[in-house]
Amino acid sequence: MLPPNQRPRSLLQRHRGKLLVSLTGIAALFTTGSVVMFFIKRWLYKQQLRITEQHFIKEQIRRRFEQTQEDSLYTMYELLPVWEMVLNENDLDLDSIVTQLKDQKNQSARSNADKSAESLPLKTKAELWNELELKSLIKLVTVTYTVSSLILLTRLQLNILTRNEYLDSAIKLTMEQESSNKLNNKLYNWVTSWWSSPEDNMGDATVAKKTKKDGQEAYINEQAFLSLSWWILNKGWLNYNEIITGQIESELSGINPRDTLTLEEFSSHLTRIFQNINSQIFQQNNDSLISTFLPRSSGEQEFLLSQTLDPQALAGFHSNTLVFKQLINELTRCIESTATSIVLESLINESFHYIMNKVGVKTMAKKKPEQEDQQHYQMAVFTMSMKDCCQEMLQTAAASPHTGSVNEFLATLDSVQPLDDLSASVYSNFGVSSSYAFKS
Template structure:
């Protein structure tokens, strides 16, 4: 009886039951499909996030590597500049000249004990600084002004001291600026290439893509994939050994054009000194970014000035300082690498092609207005930071001599109490400014990690933007 009832019920509602069952089955299948899609989407999102984190981590580490590499190269860059522009040697000659001519009848020197003690206290941190500061004290105390007429030799020494101290300061600023830019471009190009290899291997593992199908033609059969990168980094040698000398000549001519007629005894404010330095900087920048024939630019950087050793094409002066000409590339590799490296490198044409491709990309960035603006920004920050340090040192020294805050000369204290006025701009003899500038310049040669001047120069936002654009350029 019960079975009959169920059969009758099924016959009456068979259509509804079939529809309901079908809908339930379809809903179940759709649910499974949606869950699978959601799971795939979540896994894909997780992989993308992991990839982004990997890119950020690699990018951040690359920027740290750029700074550490810069500090490791710093002694190599600084040593020849200090040797060529030996300001301290000129200072010693002037001190010796002064010592031989400054004795008065009672046998005492015109350089009094106050000058010596103030110099000693100011320069306890650096032995070389005491020489420069004593020299500045001699100027302020009348060691130069006490003579009605200086000999030609001494005049030439003072002129040489003025030009060399400024030339050394700006040569260090600009050569370090170019080295910072060069290393950021090189290391980000190499790091991006390394990351791309990792990403391709990850894709071949997770997505079943054959890695050999994704690699470029040049990467096939390469004996050692690190050889092109090593050769690429070898070109840093050019700036460290050749390019800075060309830069020094430009800086020297620019300094002379602005400071040649300014006497060391002329009193100027630190703002006026900064404006003069800005004029020198504009002159240097205009010459760095001018385009000239490769033969003209590279010829005076060769040890053997044989005609026809350079290309006939036109090149930016900036590039000629940072990279060798195409005809000098192999010679540079010979001078900076072992015979074994050269043998392995030349054993496969793909190494040469990859090196050429990286060099062309590097030159493309160096020609861009973005790099030109970054160069101006970094050099300006370096110059401004040092001048600010000079300003602080000048005021500290003046306050220590006066026993209190710097007083404006020629002002009546009673009048100041009755009618407060803004303090007039303090003016200093140019010789005294340069005497303080020289020890401050030593910060540019200090390779400690927390060096505030170098760290600030290396971490401008514009440089990070350039590095990011290089690192994310996968279309080459």
């Protein structure tokens, strides 16, 4: 019989193998579990980081979109004074006619006082009122169509450029991050240092110089693209004006300043004018609309650029016009699309309601106290109301979003929902940076 102190040792020796296997299995299981948990936590962290980055990117895209729409409105405030000067230079200066009416009596009195004085023939009071009546409505409707087109063009231009700028920035950021990762890899730097040479560094400098040149050329191309607003303000609006003048002369024939109309009758006349103009502008296969927005021939395009770019920039532009052509192609497809025509028509309809509301309020305000029950107004009263309304639509001297005082007409057009929808569609079309396709 073995001594008592040897029995536990024999039992331990007998089960030592099983114990080691069990401990090894437990350790392996624990290690595996720890590794799995590590990778799961790492995966969850990356997923959370990716979601956070996506939210950040979406927020950046949203903020940039909102800023672009604000920039479009600020641009309109800068363009309106220029547009008003163009109108006045093209025989649509209504204030000069009003001045002639005020001075007409004085001029007649001076002429009668000096019988032997030779003077130029003066327009009669009736002739001046007829001219004011016609030109007030022509200017009012011309402003409606031109400003609606201009705010639409500005939205399309800036959203196209902002989207492309955002894509370029995202691509550059990605490349910089990849380059940074490579630089942080010591093994990569150690390996590549064996075959890098001074010529490689010179090549990098050449690439950087070329990139800078390409950036300058792209900037000039973008400035040329933005200068298209000059075309509407100086040339394109004449397409509208010709159609508008013909329709107004036809509709107002036989209506004199002394004739009386109700607000409903005046609204009916104005409605027919807008309907007839729309039928001509938006009719199928009509180049009137695209010719208003863009120069069609190479000669017209070259004239536009010569008016908007300085000689040095123009020479740089001619050396590389690729970006400009791509932008023009996309913009042309946008303008030719059904969606854009619908938006422009929505802007014009909103303008019509704005005009009728303003003219109605101003006309009733001109009613004399003893005429409170009168429903008819002389056409001359409507004429002055249209003149005042047109002046407010073009007013930007005291109005600016920066000062808190805004142009009500611009604010009305800027808030038209179809315009925002089209802008969002163009801005978010991130998949077409190279092809510049537009989904109508």
